[in-house]
Amino acid sequence: MTETHLDALVVGAGFGGIHMLRSFLNIGLRCRAVDKYTDLGGTWHANRYPGVMSDSYSHMYRFTADRDDFLDASFTKNYLTRDEIVAYLNHVVDKNSLREHMQLSTEVLSAEWDDAAKRWRVPCSTGDVFVVKYLVTSLGLFGKNKLPDIPGLADGKFKGRVMHSAAWDRNYDIDGKRVGIIGSGSTGIQLTVASASKAKELHCFIRNPQYSVPAGIRDITPNEHRKINNSYDDIRRQIYESKTSSGFAEPSRSALSVSREEREQIFEDLWRLGGGFRFLWGGFSDIGLNLEANEEACIFLRKKILQIVRDPVKAKALLPREPYARRPPCDDGYYECFNRDNVHIVDIHAAPITQLEERGIRTADGVLHELDILALATGFEAVDGPYKALQNGIKGRGGKQLTEHWDSVGGASAYMGVFVSHFPNFFIVNGPQVPVANVPTAIEVQANFILDVLREQVAKGNSDTIEITPEIEAKWIASNNNIGAGMVANKVSSWTSGKIVTNGTTQSNGTAESNSKPPHNHFFLPGIKAYVALTEDIKANNYPGFVFS
Template structure:
């Protein structure tokens, strides 16, 4: 199976920009990854006049949206915010006809942006980072890639994505299955599931989308669920022209609010002053019903009340409301019981386009892995602990990712004194300053690195790219006025990294998300250290902190 975004893997390819012969290339900057983050970073650096290239393992741009072509793949952010804000003309004119965009539409949009801004000439595809080492004497990164090419660069930016390294469960007999096996994070083109017996392992966001999409087409669908999820309707529907006109007229204000007034940056105003228990039961039910009708997982959790993610009593009220909906939607009481969540409503909030209704189909089954765990995968299918062998033609692993830091710890990125990121993080789990920079790794920046903001992805990406560009520009200006020929050095201090890690830990203690075994804290991968992976203070507060760092002379960084 392939990995993504320019890091160790075998790409599926459309034949674009293949490998060239061994050579060494000197650049000002190299961007690893050509998804949302890498595309924007490439443009920003190029606009600054830097000699820059981007590399990616994939056969085309798109990052996550190139690899995750599984059935039903859809953004959980409304279309008007699942794009870039920096091209005002394109915001006004680029078409979107539904409230949520599907994978093919996101990929087409990113390809459009690359062509519109002539970025493809500086993107090298089918090229994988295999090793990166800091040369302290020359003040450059030596980056080795597949095919023998080495880049020597003054600045290295990783845009690897939050969800890139696929997580496969450790199930006995996994290699014995004689049918088809797919991970949703590396879905090949041309797969047909029509009339087949399909098992889906996993029921997070991806599993929910896959089940919803394929149930109508397959002969049999068995959903294997360890932790049943809470999911609310997405509200997916066609976009009314009047709605699009209003968005266009208010785009500047919409983006300002999302970035500088919102915690989640999903395009609505979060409730800040209404605890769930401050209203009577009837009013609470009405507010939940209104949010359910509007659709959107983050909207349901954060627009209704201000304490669903922090207070167990409030969380319990939201959970019971969703459970009642499950009972009403799923007609078979046995299936409904197996689909009933048992943990707090405290994972990334899901939304769907008719998920629970699929279990009313006679060809759709649900297996509770709490009641009957998977014993082994056999040549014919999956055998559970009750001795039942579920015979299948296809097994789909919707088992998620070794998220956030997974792609960093599996490759050799070595900073000062040859210390790798994996070694640097081994004692405590992943640590950074602001989710952007790591002490001991000068002139390396991360887009969506560990302990960045927990919020809507495109606004977070823009925030990171713009900060990285600004600090590099400041370093370059310092070089112009310096009397030495040495390359400028930008590096997070050990103190700032430690303080930021403590801040992320402190803020996350208030969140109920910390009490569930979620990928958000690394709990979905057996043996992985549970650690804080995000800043839970919200995007607006995070951006305020970044502005303060810049205003105070890049406080927390050593610049030299």
């Protein structure tokens, strides 16, 4: 066992972990970042399935504080592939000489606060034990894979290959294979598009069809790239003056404030421009707030599906039965895939999956869908899943388990998306109640606030601990839940709002919905501008709810 004493330990080597490591080193802290994976990238290391790419614009899906780095960025299309994102993160690490402070293939087994020593003890799979003043976790929102509860799956009865989208074997060739995909969210949509032209047969098992809009993938010309670079100052200003920092205007008009003809034209323009977030936020202000406005978007999108998909049976199975209120997918020809003779829809809302057999999936109508490979685009145990996956958990004052604390307050929560009561000197980045916005920007504003709090700690005589009161935590949770209560997202089963249907196999194989958890909002919905304003207010009022001791 090797014991290493440092000022700080960062757990995670994706966007959040890399940025926090750089931030801590820049202020002179002795720091190391660890990650269980063999290479950096976090979520982007794990997700390597065919077709995986970002759905944020290329010039926005990066850290923007470094002007020279922004201007030197190299990208050829308006969205980045997974490999381009990992290459970018490697560039950031090498440019800032971070690699020597990183330790990969190192899984944190637990973390426990030692109140006498005022330090965190963090044992790892390698035998290392880190003893640190500050502990930062940047485990992401999607760290633990969710597997469907299908009879026969765990038994290994299927003689073909089974792969979760976040555990994809890139050496496996789907060309000429009979491919099955369970799941129709963003991942399932990307997998479908990537597989349709290669598979001998593609069987899409769909229970809750999603609304998807074109991504609008296109080349970025050298002239356009120059215009982006010349707009750097405007982009930086827009990032902090907008809600989502997504790189487009966020109008204040209501969908119901314009004529039907004008509304139809705005939707059509958004469809042609492309982008799920742009369609949701870039046309009207109330698609996610007002059911009537939301239904106008749904009418438009359902009409598009019926126009594109020629087979009426397939088209009907692809029509969503709920509001446009989940994380908004975008695609590179998803609905067009279903005009191919080799692409089939299995409606598991009408005929649920009953079991996985040697040769494929059996559905309730008695049909055996024969497969060579089954792809599980079934998502993740989001938000708190990565913390539940830690072998012995994170223990704060008095041995209090983080996940048990979250259960006691209604769900995964962190004041300002960072701090948890009873857990001193513990900071979460890109976790529960992070601003709902472009991820790198959300990480930047969280990191800026953490550094502000550390400077306040020094100003108060370099106190041993920083923590928040249960009262400010409860007020924060109630505020976020109240803000989210009116969202259309609460009308659907979604991890984003915390309203998750939990009835055995409901999430995966199409059985009827029966039980629900009450909504617990997982995001700070007012976004970046409001978050930054709130941090300024907290600083101006001498950090109410914080305890420096």
